[in-house]
Amino acid sequence: MSEETKIVVVGAGFSGLAAAATLIKAGFQNVKILEAKERVGGRVCTTKPFTENIIELGANWIHGQKGNDLYKLAKEHDLLAEKALKDSSESSQDYFFKEGGKHLPDELADGVTSLFEKLTSKAFDRELPESYQDLTLGDYLDVSFAESSLADEEDGSRIFEWCKRNECTDEAVSSLYEVSASQESEYIARGGEFFNSLGPRGYQAILDLLLNDLPSGTILNNTAVKSIQWDKDEEEDHAVQVICENDQIFEADHVIVTVSLGVLKEHARTMFEPALPKSKLDAIDKLGFGTVDKIFLCFSERFWPEDCAGIQLTWDEGPEDKAVYSSEDEEDAWKETWFKKISGFDAVARHPKVLCGWITGREALHMETLEDSEVGDTCVRLLRSFTGWSVPDVSQVLITNWGHDPHVQGSYTFVPHHVNGVKESEALAAPLPSCSQESKPLQVLFAGEATHVNFYTTTHGAYLSGLREAERLINHYSD
CATH class of the missing domain: 3.90.660.10 (Polyamine Oxidase; Chain A, domain 2)
Known part of the structure; x- marks a missing residue:
């Protein structure tokens, strides 16, 4: 089943790369990462603008x-x-x-x-x-x-x-x-x-560890996602269709969305069809995303x-x-x-x-x-x-x-006054549909630092959230 299952990961930051690398190691062979930028890394960006040092x-x-x-x-x-x-x-x-x-x-x-x-x-x-x-x-x-x-x-x-x-x-x-x-x-x-105190290659060196686990062609750069159509007719071979700004279309059984909370704030109401449930939209609205x-x-x-x-x-x-x-x-x-x-x-x-x-x-x-x-x-x-x-x-x-930056729109998440951060992060991380519903389960999953209850704002929070969603799918096919 894992060899036939199609999985699309939206975003090549730490969460997206961690999710894809974990799934591929587990035997899933049809994994694609769609990245809007020319580069990978998301909110990690290691450069050499002044000297040979990063x-x-x-x-x-x-x-x-x-x-x-x-x-x-x-x-x-x-x-x-x-x-x-x-x-x-x-x-x-x-x-x-x-x-x-x-x-x-x-x-x-x-x-x-x-x-x-x-x-x-x-x-x-x-x-x-x-x-x-x-x-x-x-x-x-x-x-x-x-x-x-x-x-x-x-x-x-x-x-x-x-x-x-x-x-x-x-x-x-x-x-x-x-x-x-x-x-x-x-x-x-x-x-x-x-x-x-990372070494001379900085954070890029850790990203490279994950990139080394991905087969050539896994990541498609300059491929921004416009629409995610999920919960499609039961007769369809795949439950999800991902439509990109460049008009490419990807069929998938599961999509892991790792875009920033800033991007969700801007596009969540138009990006998903059918619309996201109120609990998730409320979480996107209530959690803060600062620069x-x-x-x-x-x-x-x-x-x-x-x-x-x-x-x-x-x-x-x-x-x-x-x-x-x-x-x-x-x-x-x-x-x-x-x-x-x-x-x-x-x-x-x-x-x-x-x-x-x-x-x-x-x-x-x-x-x-x-x-x-x-x-x-x-x-x-x-x-x-x-x-x-x-x-x-x-x-x-x-x-x-x-x-x-249109593909980030901020830096990281914060919890505003009088907002229950645990409740909203859990709502944001909840997959659609859940395994308890009649539709094909786990069509759209969510990762990224904003979805981690305890480690939001951090790279390790983003990394762990990617592992979490990969493990969710691995366990689904293991049951």
Whole structure:
């Protein structure tokens, strides 16, 4: 049966590649991956724009070591470069500056960032007092910080606002007042350090492990899917028909949809025939999908100290301030100060002359509409005014545009305030039809980081979701 069964996988990111590779290993011989882009990898994008060394435009880290399948895979195949990168980072530290060029004391920065980590850990570890359970993450942090002695120091408050702005990058949100404090506990962090220490081929090396398991011709690039017609007449040989933008048509018994939540938000109501059930459409609407972008600045010479891991910017009044975020005065006024959402500029491994700025939310989406030269000039101006150092003009600028990429439309998933993330992720992951229904079961399956209850936002969550759907089909044919 597995030799005759036709399976189409939509999307060649980690989830799609994992699903296809697992099915082929199990003996399924008619597996095709339809990928809208010219390249594979989805939100993993390893490039070499500046030197012979790689830059990660997308996924950057392996999130934790213990129990992390991708970490295990990378370690087994000697794809980590832990020692070289770890040794270089141990002797470096972040430099915090405030407007006007003052370098804030390292002791104060360490104290505030340590407190912030303890407070967020309580949310992630289900240790929130009952009185905080219904608060947004931003409100919980504000209340908790106000109770500390560090809140009495003006510069301490500046650094705390920076921490909140930096956390927006992890959450892929415009503001921490969008997300629930209690829902954070549904995300399970893998133990051990985050590793920005993949070897010289970066994340592409892990993708290649999966690609090596796929026969030639399995992946069809530049093949965007327009329509998935499922639950077809019982007399049809195959229950599903996949129609592509280039007018190609694929018959299938099962389709595994691994497109991003951003793409589903845009196309779910027109992409499927018959329409998706209300529970799934509601899940697509309720779950959040935010944008995180990187701004790479390549200079002709290094101007920051050797022990500087990053140049972090603190503002007198920043975009994460609740009053600023909630203001209804001049609705688009924030576009004039979009750059305030840049948390800072980090050193980049293997690139001694490159800094990477991080920006998220609505400000990131606005930045994507600007010319690269304008963004680069703005960043240089920030670096000069905050540090007081002699900062040369930037020689190359590289900016990601995940929010306006039509085949992604964002970066990763978050759970908004008052949304039950577990319920909605499970609804999103549910196959159609289920095995309990009379129609041919498991015609349309769903994978991707947004469908993983505990590991959403991560590459290992995407990878595991692909394995999950492959195993679902394998078990179906084994029963």
